[in-house]
Amino acid sequence: MSFSELGLHADLLRAVTAQGYTEPTPIQRQAIPVVLEGRDMLASAQTGTGKTAGFTLPMLQRLNNTGKRPGKRQVRALVLTPTRELAAQVGESVSSYGQHLALRSHIIFGGVGQQPQIDALKAGLDVLVATPGRLLDLHQQGHVDLSCVEILVLDEADRMLDMGFIHDIKRLLRLVPKKRQNLLFSATFSNEIQTLAQQLLDNPAMIEVAPRNATADKIEQAIYRVDREKKRELLAHLIQQHGWFQVLVFTRTKHGANRLAEQLSKQDIPSMAIHGNKSQGARTRALTAFKSGDLQVLVATDIAARGLDINELPHVVNFDLPNVAEDYVHRIGRTGRAGSDGEAVSLVCVDEDALLGNIERLIKQKLPKHIEPGFEPDPSIKPEPIENGRRNQRQPRAKRKPEGQSANTGGERKRRARR
Numbered sequence: 001m002s003f004s005e006l007g008l009h010a011d012l013l014r015a016v017t018a019q020g021y022t023e024p025t026p027i028q029r030q031a032i033p034v035v036l037e038g039r040d041m042l043a044s045a046q047t048g049t050g051k052t053a054g055f056t057l058p059m060l061q062r063l064n065n066t067g068k069r070p071g072k073r074q075v076r077a078l079v080l081t082p083t084r085e086l087a088a089q090v091g092e093s094v095s096s097y098g099q100h101l102a103l104r105s106h107i108i109f110g111g112v113g114q115q116p117q118i119d120a121l122k123a124g125l126d127v128l129v130a131t132p133g134r135l136l137d138l139h140q141q142g143h144v145d146l147s148c149v150e151i152l153v154l155d156e157a158d159r160m161l162d163m164g165f166i167h168d169i170k171r172l173l174r175l176v177p178k179k180r181q182n183l184l185f186s187a188t189f190s191n192e193i194q195t196l197a198q199q200l201l202d203n204p205a206m207i208e209v210a211p212r213n214a215t216a217d218k219i220e221q222a223i224y225r226v227d228r229e230k231k232r233e234l235l236a237h238l239i240q241q242h243g244w245f246q247v248l249v250f251t252r253t254k255h256g257a258n259r260l261a262e263q264l265s266k267q268d269i270p271s272m273a274i275h276g277n278k279s280q281g282a283r284t285r286a287l288t289a290f291k292s293g294d295l296q297v298l299v300a301t302d303i304a305a306r307g308l309d310i311n312e313l314p315h316v317v318n319f320d321l322p323n324v325a326e327d328y329v330h331r332i333g334r335t336g337r338a339g340s341d342g343e344a345v346s347l348v349c350v351d352e353d354a355l356l357g358n359i360e361r362l363i364k365q366k367l368p369k370h371i372e373p374g375f376e377p378d379p380s381i382k383p384e385p386i387e388n389g390r391r392n393q394r395q396p397r398a399k400r401k402p403e404g405q406s407a408n409t410g411g412e413r414k415r416r417a418r419r
């Protein structure tokens with residue numbers, strides 16, 4: 001099937017061809033006709049499936065068809081994303097797919113100056129891509145009018161809920177017209193997502209594309225058993241011994257990410273950390289250097305890595321196992337796609353046995369265990385509770401704290417500071 005058979009406008013087809021896409025991905029084949037029809041949609045699709053073009057192309061077409069109303073441009077499509085990176089990526093997609101259309105778009109997120117965003121809103125926009133916090137801040141200051149929104153997209157809705165954005169989303173829902181088209185994207189369908197979907201969607205088309213599969217033969221998975229205090233040394237050893245480049249390393253906490261990146265850099269392995277406390281500039285620099293191959297190692301927390309357009313990596317390392325088994329699948333799905341081979345290595349200490357068991361049950365396979373000579377685990381070491389997370393169970397989402405935040409740091413203050 002080709003893009004033109006999906007009923008897209010010639011100007012959009014030109015932009016798609018310029019991107020080098022020859023045929024639509026499964027999510028695009030399913031989503032584009034539904035969105036063009038004007039229906040609500042609930043889609044289960046993760047980053048890497050082509051979901052952004054799946055909603056952006058038909059959304060732009062609909063806006064282009066109805067055309068701008070007389071007077072100042074009003075926001076007619078609002079896309080909400082959990083993270084700045086995802087907002088930036090969706091915003092880029094909107095600009096590049098819409099390059100031949102007379103539509104205006106802008107991206108709004110925290111951590112950067114407000115004035116250019118206020119100026120763009122004043123000048124008038126058709127499409128607004130935003131993270132909820134900054135959008136609400138600007139609304140409170142009287143800079144945002146959402147009363148003409150025709151299409152609302154919640155991208156990575158599960159992450160938005162995980163990050164505690166439910167109240168912000170509810171507040172934003174009160175600012176948009178009741179009659180509108182709603183598109184909800186989520187990688188998982190928890191009870192909270194189903195409740196949100198019921199409140200938000202009207203007779204939605206349900207679309208599901210196969211999640212990135214942990215059992216994909218292209219991904220070679222390995223467990224290295226090692227003592228908790230020896231993990232860093234083992235990681236440096238593996239990177240140097242095998243000459244790994246472009247290694248995406250996952251840690252459980254922001255603090256752990258910083259510390260690891262610093263220590264690896266000291267060992268002549270150029271590394272940077274990326275997480276919610278880093279300035280936007282620092283995150284963009286790290287990502288650019290990593291993508292271009294200048295930076296050997298990028299250390300990330302799950303939330304920071306989520307939505308990043310860094311796929312098909314040769315090496316993903318779980319420095320810490322994730323608390324939530326599904327996150328293992330998301331993490332290793334970064335590697336070995338589109339025909340390239342990938343390797344996913346997990347460093348597992350005695351504290352993480354229960355987490356490993358959960359992962360193996362989820363992916364329905366036993367993972368091969370290795371012990372690297374010189375890094376043999378000491379059998380006398382007893383398991384300890386895992387820092388910032390439960391050992392074998394996920395916390396109820398509503399009570400989960402924002403990423404990497406310890407009990408004494410003042411949640412709301414910190415979350416606001418991130419906006």
Ligand code: AMP
Nearest residue numbers: 021023024025047048049050051052053
């Ligand atoms: P997404 O899931 O939206 O984050 O997209 C993942 C990646 O796939 C992005 O780098 C897109 O540029 C790319 N992509 C999207 N649609 C297609 C397509 N039809 N053919 C090839 N690549 C695509």
